[in-house]
Amino acid sequence: MATDIASEMYGMRERAPRNRTLIVCKDEENSLMNQTMTLTTLSTPHQIEDKLIHQDLFDCIDYLPDQFVDLAIIDPPYNLTKQFAASKFAKTSSESYEIWLETWVSKFKRCLKETASLYVCCDWQSSKSVQTVLDRHFIIRSRITWEREKGRGANANWKNCSEDIWFCTVSNHYFFDVEAVKLKRKVIAPYRHSSGEPKDWEETTQGNYRLTHPSNLWTDISIPFWSMPENTDHPTQKPEKLIAKLILASSRPRDFVFDPFFGSGTTCVVAKKLDRKFSGVEQESAYCQMAVKRLNRAASDRTIQGYLDGYFWERNSLADQKQATVTKPKTETVAGLFDE
Numbered sequence: 001m002a003t004d005i006a007s008e009m010y011g012m013r014e015r016a017p018r019n020r021t022l023i024v025c026k027d028e029e030n031s032l033m034n035q036t037m038t039l040t041t042l043s044t045p046h047q048i049e050d051k052l053i054h055q056d057l058f059d060c061i062d063y064l065p066d067q068f069v070d071l072a073i074i075d076p077p078y079n080l081t082k083q084f085a086a087s088k089f090a091k092t093s094s095e096s097y098e099i100w101l102e103t104w105v106s107k108f109k110r111c112l113k114e115t116a117s118l119y120v121c122c123d124w125q126s127s128k129s130v131q132t133v134l135d136r137h138f139i140i141r142s143r144i145t146w147e148r149e150k151g152r153g154a155n156a157n158w159k160n161c162s163e164d165i166w167f168c169t170v171s172n173h174y175f176f177d178v179e180a181v182k183l184k185r186k187v188i189a190p191y192r193h194s195s196g197e198p199k200d201w202e203e204t205t206q207g208n209y210r211l212t213h214p215s216n217l218w219t220d221i222s223i224p225f226w227s228m229p230e231n232t233d234h235p236t237q238k239p240e241k242l243i244a245k246l247i248l249a250s251s252r253p254r255d256f257v258f259d260p261f262f263g264s265g266t267t268c269v270v271a272k273k274l275d276r277k278f279s280g281v282e283q284e285s286a287y288c289q290m291a292v293k294r295l296n297r298a299a300s301d302r303t304i305q306g307y308l309d310g311y312f313w314e315r316n317s318l319a320d321q322k323q324a325t326v327t328k329p330k331t332e333t334v335a336g337l338f339d340e
């Protein structure tokens, strides 16, 4: 009988019938690993395009191409003690964590195009170090706060259930498509013009909706749950909907999206679903296998939960999630390169 990696790693026996967590079986491991690569010499963008690099970032960072990244989505280990498959990231002082960040940020910088954007995820404790390092190298444009919902309750403190995502650009010349990330909200007070026409909202057979500008406070994205097909056993997996917002706002189709700590592969999977080029690095083979399997699935299933017909829908307002498919971005976009 095939054993899945999670059963071995986490000692699980059986999963509930409705549990849709991705499983990698023992007999798939080799063929999944064969679909990854390692770098031993300087690479070209074409060589790593749509491929996953299985390596310690510090061993391959000098072999990544120059100036190939349009958008970097970076979700490094936070300054917490955390087991990532066979490796443990150990909490350290803020000063040491800052040095660790500086070591790879300063090297990774040469891989970014002059027009590139980057997003760096962190929690409140590591946010200060992340901000300090990013400020040294880039133009910081915003800090998104994501209400992560799930968090451990504390008896003598506030439950920690938010994360930060720092948004930076290399220069003042960068791409941002606000139209692609507008939120479709149900209208609570449907005002009308005297002519009877809806004022700033749309009347549809499925209900009344308004398109709103996205803010830097994100409260409508849940972490992946065991009942969601995107779920894996990675301990800190990001939701596809969250990554889709970043990719749609800050890249165009066929742009190159890169993730130097891809984990279960969320950035690469969403990039593929949204027709971007992608690559990334992960040192743990168990996570590489999850990522490759997700990428293979994405070839035939481009669904992103909460994103339908080119819009992000407020939670529970999507009439028929079962029909959810990714469609082409809207054509009337006013996105563009910004020069400040």
Ligand SMILES: C[S@@+](CC[C@H](N)C(=O)[O-])C[C@H]1O[C@@H](n2cnc3c(N)ncnc32)[C@H](O)[C@@H]1O
Binding pocket: 055, 056, 057, 058, 075, 076, 077, 078, 084, 234, 236, 237, 238, 239, 260, 261, 262, 263, 264, 265, 266, 267, 281, 282, 283, 284, 287
């Ligand atoms: C916060 S997780 C990323 C999760 C990912 N965003 C996802 O959605 O699954 C950070 C990842 O970095 C990996 N990692 C840590 N140090 C690394 C290194 N030096 N080189 C490559 N990967 C590393 C860990 O194994 C872990 O999977």
